[in-house]
Amino acid sequence: MSGPVKRSVSIAGHATSITLEPIFWDALVRAAGEEGLPLNALVARIDVERIEQDDLPNLASAIRVWLFRRALREG
Template structure:
């Protein structure tokens, strides 16, 4: 049987709430540390601050008929990015 060990860098942690500035107003987002790290990496790859990336995802999610909450949209965007979509 194939070894199914998880990467040593993966830890299971509860969400952490952080404040972000979107379109001139503060809001809070609760994401697990793994997602915060992925968001920081995405922001660095795009040469943008994290708040700017969150604002872009927020803008895009509001264009769909039934937008998810911002936290859910961020997780989906990050996962899609990881998959190369």
Template sequence: MTSPMTVTPPAAGFIGPVKRSVTIAGHATSISLEPVFWHVLEAAAARRALPLNALIAQIDALRIVAEDPPNLASALRSWILSDIQAITSDTHSQQG
């Protein structure tokens, strides 16, 4: 019999959204995301050798053409999760 997995809080604790201003296609907009999402977005931009605004603009362009576009913050969170899953999947397939 296996024991249930323990659920623990994030190492940095639970922190609410932080609002930042970004420029997309020459227009300033503010986005509220939790700090952990900002950190992951910054790392994703660095891996792609892009400024953070450029990565957000690319994600926004994909969001806009979606059949039922969510708000930008939701699109960013969804994209982050998808990106992490792709990285994890790639890592597992290279190890196997």
């Protein structure tokens, strides 16, 4: 298992860095493909959902939770 990987993505026209473990990057890329979205668009959608929450988690945490909930729905 390798450590976290930092990547830059564009959200609403500005670049932001996200650090996730490779397994989460793989799951995120797969989810974007299954949803027919570019990776940046899926991350932007997750970010909008994150901002709407009362307890504002950081974006990397929001992505992990989103992926976990998606896996539960599919399972």
